Amino acid sequence: MYSPARKVRASIRRTLFLILTGILSGLLLIETVLEFGQQMTKTSYEPTRSAGLMLNRSQMLLAKEVILEPFMYPCKANLKSATPSYPLYIIIKTRAVSSGAYFQRRIFTRSSWGQEARTLGIPVIYAIGKPKDAYTQVMLERENKNFGDLLQLNYIDAYYNITIKSTGILNWFASRGCEHVTPYLFVVDDDVLLNLPPLLSMISNHTFNFNTIYGLYLADIEPHPSGKWAVSLTDFPNRTYPTFIIGASTLYPAIVVPKLVDSVFSLVEQSQPIFFLDDVLFSGIIAEQLGIQRAPMAGIEDCSYTDLFSRVIITECSNLRRLYIWSKFILSRLGQDTYEVDRLISKTSYTKWRGDFVQMRNGTAIIQPNEFDQSTLNVFFGYHFNISFLALLILIFVFISIFISKLLPTRQISQKLPSVSLASPRANLLTPIK
DSSP: OOOHHHHHHHHHHHHHHHHHHHHHHHHHHHHHHHHHHHHHHHTOOOOOOOSSOOBOHHHHHGGGOEEEOOOSSOOOOOTTOSSOSOSOEEEEEOOSOSSHHHHHHHHHHHHTHHHHHHHTTOOEEEEEEEOSSHHHHHHHHHHHHHHOOEEEEEEEOOGGGHHHHHHHHHHHHHHTTGGGTOSEEEEEETTOEEOHHHHHHHHHTTOSOTTEEEEEEEOSOOOBSSSTTBOOTTTOOSSSOOSEEEEEEEEEEGGGHHHHHHHHHHHHHTTOOBOSOHHIIIIIIIHHHHTOEEEEOTTEEETTOOOGGGSSEEESOOHHHHHHHHHHHHHHHTTOOOHHHHHHHHTSOOOOOOOOOOBOTTSOBOOOHHHHHTSHHHHHHHOOOOHHHHHHHHHHHHHHHHHHHHHSOOOOOOOOOOOOOSSSHHHHHHSOOO
16 A cells, blocks of 8 residues: 655655765765875975085095184194093084174083083084185184184085085094094084083993994984985985984094095095085995994983983084073082973973975885875774765765664654545546535
């Protein structure tokens, strides 16, 4: 028997099915368009170009030319003495400016751990290049006259000339015979803080090997495809760098320095292009060729760590944060409370660099982890949703709704219809309605 209620119920199910099917189709269409767009963008990258230029012979020979000589700490070997004159020799890489942040770093170092180094018989000198104006040069000459601790080399001081600076540092150290007056050369950046007593303890306890370069040790590092350390496949075709020590703090055994210098200038005289990243060049490529080992040094932290008292060196600090961490170090050494200075440190920030690359050096895209996280499989393990999975949930909901609607009891719809006699249809149709 025909039921109007069944017809209404079927109509509702059909309408619900069409609406949800339309939503499902729309979502799938959107995802298809997005996926197509991603595929198009993944092939739009250019092959990596190096951030800096490889250095040529004329540029590298500038490393041998010294403008200002530090007279405070001469490397004159005492041939009658069996012990070196200095337990450690420290050279700080800084910039040729007479004001601003880099100048303030030198002033602060001289009054903080640099002053402590002098009391311990440790030389601390500052390596710079040439400024771009004559006035700054005059001010630098005056600074060296006052302090006697500037080593100025004859090249324009710029970031991508850092290999010239490092070559000049090592060449000056070797050419002045400094390997005879100290067992170690420690080359650091100008934004570091040093806790010297534990470092001297490691040296006196023969912790270090004389054929090993120490510092922040990096292995299996791939050249960057973008950013300020980007390196092209032409400049460095290998997949990874040799193991190397980050240039912010590198401890060289003094006896290996002349070997490094001879090796780099041998390449220069052959007119070989010289790599513009100094730490990869000296502690990686050349050290590997010479059979010099590299190893991590204990006690190195970046500036997210604030307790210098329990470490040897903290690197990459802003001027203000550096001041506060040094103040905390002095208070800790005196056994005093550091609550107030910790509060001041918390108001400064340190942002650790992250290399979120989207391409490889040959120009193809890198599949980032978040693309894998959006897959349907990972929804069950990582609770991540994407459009396909949402569409699948809607489809399941549609079928469940239809199934439940069939199980629900039907409420009959009563409707009074006019009675029509089937026995005499013609008579009924002709009878006027009163």
